[in-house]
Amino acid sequence: MPVTVQLPNVLAKLTDGQRTVEATGDTVGDLVTALSRQFPELEARLRDRRGQPYEFVAFYLNDADIRLNGGFDTAVRDGDELVIVPSVAGG
Amino acid sequence: MTAPRIEAHRLRCRACGADYDAQALAICENCIGPLEPVYSDRRTRPDRATIARRPPSLWRYREWLPLNGEPVYSTETGFTPLIESPSLARTLGAGRLWIKNDSVSHPSLSFKDRVVAVALNAAAALDLDTVGCASTGNLANAVAAQAARAGLPAWVFIPEDLELAKVIGTAVYGARVVRVRGTYDDVNRLCAQVADRNNWGIVNVNLRSYYGEGSKTVAFEIAEQLGWRLPTAVVAPMAGGSLLTKLHKGFREFLADEIVAGGIPRMYGAQAAGCAPIVRLVEKGEGRIEPVVPDTIARSLAIGSPADGGYAARVIRETGGWAAAVSDADIVTGITLLAEHTGVFTETAGGVTVAGARALAMTGRLTAADEVVLCITGNGLKTAEVVQDQIESLPVIAPSLREVSDLLDWAAAPAA
Ligand SMILES: Cc1ncc(COP(=O)(O)O)c(C=O)c1O
Ligand SMILES: [Zn+2]
Numbered sequence: 001m002p003v004t005v006q007l008p009n010v011l012a013k014l015t016d017g018q019r020t021v022e023a024t025g026d027t028v029g030d031l032v033t034a035l036s037r038q039f040p041e042l043e044a045r046l047r048d049r050r051g052q053p054y055e056f057v058a059f060y061l062n063d064a065d066i067r068l069n070g071g072f073d074t075a076v077r078d079g080d081e082l083v084i085v086p087s088v089a090g091g
Numbered sequence: 092m093t094a095p096r097i098e099a100h101r102l103r104c105r106a107c108g109a110d111y112d113a114q115a116l117a118i119c120e121n122c123i124g125p126l127e128p129v130y131s132d133r134r135t136r137p138d139r140a141t142i143a144r145r146p147p148s149l150w151r152y153r154e155w156l157p158l159n160g161e162p163v164y165s166t167e168t169g170f171t172p173l174i175e176s177p178s179l180a181r182t183l184g185a186g187r188l189w190i191k192n193d194s195v196s197h198p199s200l201s202f203k204d205r206v207v208a209v210a211l212n213a214a215a216a217l218d219l220d221t222v223g224c225a226s227t228g229n230l231a232n233a234v235a236a237q238a239a240r241a242g243l244p245a246w247v248f249i250p251e252d253l254e255l256a257k258v259i260g261t262a263v264y265g266a267r268v269v270r271v272r273g274t275y276d277d278v279n280r281l282c283a284q285v286a287d288r289n290n291w292g293i294v295n296v297n298l299r300s301y302y303g304e305g306s307k308t309v310a311f312e313i314a315e316q317l318g319w320r321l322p323t324a325v326v327a328p329m330a331g332g333s334l335l336t337k338l339h340k341g342f343r344e345f346l347a348d349e350i351v352a353g354g355i356p357r358m359y360g361a362q363a364a365g366c367a368p369i370v371r372l373v374e375k376g377e378g379r380i381e382p383v384v385p386d387t388i389a390r391s392l393a394i395g396s397p398a399d400g401g402y403a404a405r406v407i408r409e410t411g412g413w414a415a416a417v418s419d420a421d422i423v424t425g426i427t428l429l430a431e432h433t434g435v436f437t438e439t440a441g442g443v444t445v446a447g448a449r450a451l452a453m454t455g456r457l458t459a460a461d462e463v464v465l466c467i468t469g470n471g472l473k474t475a476e477v478v479q480d481q482i483e484s485l486p487v488i489a490p491s492l493r494e495v496s497d498l499l500d501w502a503a504a505p506a507a
Contacts, residue, residue, distance in 0.1 A: 009287050010120055045123060055379070056106070056123035058396070060280055063273070065396060067382045085283040086118045088125040088299075088398050 003031055003076050006083045011057075014041040023082075028059060029072030031082060046084070047072070058087040097160040099216040100128040102300055115217050115292050117299035126300045128157030136348050139319055149205055149308040155344055156209055157304050163215045164241040165208035167197055169308055173316035173464070179432040183452040185463045189322070190429070191313055193468045194437050199236040199260070200470035201229035201391075201438075202309060202334065207237050209305035210294035214243070219292035223247060225282035226295075227275045227330060227391045228257030229440075229469055234294055235266035246291065248278045253390055256473040274385060276396045295331075303399075306334045310341025313464050314351050321346075322356050324412070324457055326448045327466040328440040329360040329369050330392040332403030334468070339406045356464075357412040359456070360403060361447025363387035363439075367416035369397055372404040374414070380404075388419045388477050389439040391469060413456050417446035423477055425449070429467065436471030444468070 023034040036043035059066045060083040099113035106124025145151035149169025180188035193202040223246035224234045231247045238245035251270040286296040327335045365387030380400040385393035425446035488494040
C-alpha cells in the first residue's frame with residue numbers, strides 16, 4: 001500500500017534532496033523498514049538500535065502522533081500521509 | 092537597512108557536539124538533536140555591583156544571554172518584582188516563601204516576554220524580517236506585542252479554542268493570527284513544517300536555541316533580588332519543560348561564575364493532572380516521555396508532547412526535587428489562595444504552581460527549613476473565566492444607603 005512520506009529538510013539530504021517520498025507496508029514500522037532499504041543512511045535517523053523511533057524525530061500518521069496509537073505498530077492504509085518532524089522543535 | 096550592531100552566538104549540538112555558525116537553526120543537521128548557544132569562557136563577566144548599576148531589565152544580565160552588542164528590541168522587559176509572603180509561607184508550612192511575579196511582565200503580562208525579547212533580538216542579528224510562533228496563548232501575546240513594537244510582521248499559530256483574552260490579546264496588535272483546529276501539539280507540528288519552508292524566525296522552533304536562554308533571567312533576578320543568594324527550593328509550572336530546565340541552567344551559571352555561592356536549589360515542577368507527562372516521567376524515574384492528549388483548564392500548560400520534558404525530568408531528579416500533578420479544582424484554589432494571601436491575581440499556570448507547592452508541602456517535600464520561590468508566570472485577567480463563579484455570590488443592590496446598612500447588618504450577623 002503506497003503511503004506518502006513527508007520528510008523535514010534535515011533528512012532530505014539523505015534522500016537525494018527529496019522531501020516527499022513513497023513507501024509501502026502495513027504498519028508505520030513497515031514503512032520505516034522500506035524507507036531504510038531505499039535510503040540506507042536514513043535508517044539511523046528513523047529508528048534506534050532497539051527498533052524504537054529515533055529519539056529526535058516524531059511521526060504523525062494523518063496528523064496523529066503515532067505514540068498515541070501504537071507507535072511503529074500503527075496500521076497504515078493506502079493513501080495515508082506520514083509526516084516526520086524533528087521532535088525538539090517547539091513547545 | 093543599516094547592518095545590525097547585534098550579533099548572535101554560535102551554536103553547538105547538545106547531543107553530538109557538532110558546531111554551527113550563528114543561524115536560525117535549532118536542530119543539528121547531523122543527529123537532529125537540540126542546539127545550544129556557545130558562550131566563550133574568555134568573555135568578561137560583570138560583578139554584582141556592575142550588574143546592580145544597570146537599568147532594571149533582563150539585559151542587565153546580557154553576558155549570560157546569547158547575543159553580543161546592544162539589544163535593539165524590547166529593551167525594557169524583565170526585572171519583575173520578587174515578593175515575600177509570610178502568610179502564604181505559614182499556610183503552606185514553608186520557612187520563608189517568595190513569589191517571582193511575572194504576572195506583571197512588560198509588555199504582555201507573562202514570563203514569555205523574556206524569551207521573546209531574546210528571540211526578537213536574535214532575529215535582528217540574523218537579519219530575519221518576519222517572526223512567528225506556535226503558542227498555547229502567552230507566547231502568542233508576547234510575540235504579537237513585541238513584534239508590533241519592533242515593526243516586524245508576525246505569524247502566530249494557536250489552537251482555535253484558547254481563552255478569549257489570549258486570542259484578543261494577540262489579534263489586537265495586528266499580528267497574523269492563525270487559529271488551528273487541533274491541540275497545541277498539532278499546532279506545534281504544523282509550525283515545524285512551516286519553519287522548514289520559510290525563512291521566518293519562528294521563535295520557539297528555529298530560533299528556539301536563542302529563545303530558551305531568556306528564561307534563565309528569572310533565575311538571575313531571583314538570585315539578585317534575594318540579596319545575591321539562592322533559595323533552597325524553586326517551584327515552576329511546566330508545559331514544554333523549557334522554563335524549569337533554563338531556571339536550573341541560570342542558577343548553575345551564577346554559581347559557576349561566582350556571582351552567588353552555595354548549593355543549587357531543589358527544582359520542583361508542577362503540571363495539571365489532565366496534562367502531566369513530565370510529572371509521570373519524574374515518577375517513573377527513567378525512560379522517555381509518553382505523550383498525552385491534554386484535558387485541563389490550564390490551557391497555557393497543555394502540551395501533551397513536551398519538547399524539553401526529558402531534560403526537565405532529569406533536572407528535577409538530579410537536584411533532589413520532585414514533581415506534582417494537580418486537579419483543575421486545585422488549580423482554582425491555587426489562584427484564589429495566591430490572590431488572598433499576596434494580592435496577586437495569576438492565571439491557571441500560576442494556580443498550578445501554588446497548588447503544586449501545596450501538594451509538595453503536604454507530602455513533606457517542602458518544609459519549615461526551606462526558603463521557597465514560586466514562579467508565578469502569568470496574569471489572572473487572561474484566564475478570568477475559571478474563577479467567574481466568584482461573582483455569583485456577590486450582592487446586587489439599589490443605590491440606597493438602607494440596602495448598604497442591611498448588608499452590613501447581614502455581614503455582622505452570626506452565621507446561621
Ligand atoms: C504562563 C506560563 N507559565 C509556564 C509555561 C511553561 O513554560 P515551558 O513550556 O517553558 O515549560 C507557559 C508555557 O506556555 C506559560 O504560558
Ligand atoms: Zn548533533
